[in-house]
Amino acid sequence: MILEKKLAAKRLTEAYNNAKIEYFDNNSKYIFFSDCHRGDCTPSDEFAKNQNIFLFALEFYFNNGYTYVEVGDGDELWEHSNFKHIRLAHDEVYSLFKRFFDLNRLIMLYGNHNIQLKYKDFVESNYYKFYDDYNEEEIELFPGLTPYEAVVFKHKTTGQEILTVHGHQGDRMNDTLWHINMLSVRYFWRFLHSIGFINPASPVKNAEKIHKIERIYSSWIKKNKIMLICGHTHRPHFPKINELPYFNDGSCVRASGIQGIEIINGEIMLVEWKIGTDSSGDLHIKRRILRGPEPIETFDLRNNRID
Template sequence: MISENKLSDKRLTEAYNNAKIEYFDNNSRYIFFSDCHRGNCTPSDEFAKNQNIFLFALEYYFNNGYTYVELGDGDELWQNSNFKEIRLAHDEVYTLFQKFYDYNRLIMLYGNHNIYLKYRNFVEKNYYEYYDDYNQETIKLFPNIKIHEAVIFKHKDTGQEILAVHGHQGDLMNDKFWRFTLLSVRYFWRYLHSIGFTNPSSPVKNAEKIHKIERFYSNWIEKNKIMIICGHTHRPHFPKINELPYFNDGSCVRANGIQGIEIADGKIILVEWRISYNPPGDLHIKRKILRGPEAIETFDLRKRTDA
């Protein structure tokens, strides 16, 4: 059987070879979020507690000219087989997504928890449009949207490439055997999750698995001299200057807020949005820089003499 390291290398290379190309320059602006796991607002919906933070951040990025990039696992389609329930539960989120899409500023990738989005028929049926039961009319959502496994962000001037993927590629149980894992989540762990139990196979709680994924991805980066931005592990990561350029945007389901990665003005930043308070006790949603900004070209391995 192929080793997980070789599987990761194979799957990342496949994703790279079939990726959509997105050209950018130093005037481009992107916000990368992943692992929202939007559910149906039942106790197992981890996104619900952070929805207002997410909406506030989304408004900020729309008003400031960013393109929204969702790196997979946006919709929790393992626990919820009916996308309509998710859309209704988080209607304001999809209304904002529509604004990004209408301005050609929405890029969506699929991950393991919404891997159904790799199938065009599923996307056409659920994401192109929906029927509004109250007004009894069909409403366009994301007509003709194309959802990708991977996107290569390629700098127009320098040629530097950034591979954006979800991060499950090569994670055996979440990639090759995803159907089995889906069934165990939908019909077993979903109900235990709602009362506080966590699936022990999840990379979120499995530190050894997280480090293994990061190591395998770093091996691919070193071999191919290409920077990666991904999610999946829920562990934010922003490398130091002399480290391999493996970036992880964290997740939107943590108790202390949501994390994301911004690219703007030729620089990259790891940020967090969370609720804070002032002395009178007023609550505010604030953006905090966790790491950066650093020039993207600093992480171009083609220019490193020690790479």
């Protein structure tokens, strides 16, 4: 535990020191989603069941002026070595992403399952453009895209900072030993995954591992007095007042729907999009606020003492 805590603190500090700075104010609007794990629409693709919910939510955020922040593990590049298959399987998603990108409203972070995005050559070869087999021409997708390990959202007026990372930093098997874990997922766990088995190195169904990550990250928050948003564990979390400001946006692959974190009007909230019924029994996709909204400044540790 002590060694893991030191490793996580070191990796989080490195990520913070090298982060992209995104300045915002009380007029800014952001939606944070993570852990989509977009695959190729085969049985191992957990995202496929929620794709329509995701598209509906994304259309709402685009039409209402939000910036989309993908907090890692968007594309399932551990299971699928060829991004082309993922893009083709979820063409509508990437078409909508491009609309965000073209308006400079797309911020993409990489996680452990798409850590290949840290390499510029990989991004340039796969994400800048693609070849349209039908029309036999190259089409621009995200030319010049730069995925980040970390982004620090910094309030223009107050200077309050929010560190955003995927959350695998310091999780040894998913961070420093990711090559080994990726191979085991691609050639073994991928096939068991399709029938319901979970890789034991994943924190998703391991409550002890989830709580350990949360405790370790909370220690870093307390020491550095910086609010943090992450994913990775697939467990949504929104702190109560007087708790350390550790936020987790959940995932987009849960059976109940998709969770995310919104920042709007200087406030932060945890939301969920899911399919529900109305009084007539008709199915609708609905947005529900799970926790919040709370003013972001409430979680500013520079001015508040939170134990």
